[in-house]
Amino acid sequence: MENKILILNMKMYMELKDIKEYISKVNVTNDNIILCPTAIYLPYFLKKYKNLAIQNIYAEDLGAYTGAISALQVSELGIKYAIVGHSECRNHFNETDELINKKIKSALDNGLKVILCIGDNLEQYKSLKTKEVLKQQLHKDLYNIESQNIIIAYEPIFSIGTGNVLDNEMISNIISFIKQELCDMNLDLPVVYGGSVNSDNIKELIKIKNVDGFMVGKSSSMIDEVLKMIKVVSS
Ligand code: PEP
DSSP states (O other), X not given: OOOOEEEEEOTTOOOHHHHHHHHHHOOOOSTTEEEEOOGGGHHHHHTTOSOBEESOOBSSSSSSOXXXXXXXXXXXXXXXXXXXXXXXXXXXXXXXXXXXXHHHHHHHHTTOEEEEEEOOOHHHXXXXXXXXXXXXXXXXXXXXOOOSOEEEEEOOGGGTTTSOXXXXXXXXXXXXXXXXHXXXXXXXXXXXXXXXXXXXXXXXXXXXXXXXXXXESGGGGOHHHHHHHHHHHHO
């Protein structure tokens, strides 16, 4: 079995003392593990790890954009990936699909690989609109993009941070749909699942044949959890 991708999105969960402990205890054994610390801690991680992602980028390279960080700036540091379109950024920072499309183009133009997050909310899921919503996001976010340097993260918004994980059959069904949609767009991209993944449920989730890996939020900031999840995806 090929190693599954494990994307560890630490969000804004840790402070400096936690970061130092994390780096001293977490050893990465496999190329498919991508660590995504809060941006200001990236230089600490760069001393030890190869596969790092920034959690968000701005769509412009350089200029008068106070507080922003560009793809050009992170790629110069040696960071390989950028998360784009996370539901928390879509919601809290009002990011539109048009802006997400610009960010993806900027990341790719600057040599970064992209982790594109897509997902439906509970209302859309309950009214059976999941596939329609995902199709729209894929087509708008990936408009005029042909690169294969993208990982799709399917993250149902109602599963993020809630402990409500969809069952394996449902996840598999939605991943098949996403892969078919990508195929129709002439793209062949890995698709990972995210939403309340932890060291327990990953043992069940890894049985899903068409899932290429996982994106983890809360549990990725807990050292014991991370060590166990790394073992599961590396075995
Ligand atoms: C996420 O926000 O990408 C995520 C998967 O979060 P959590 O694991 O905390 O649900």
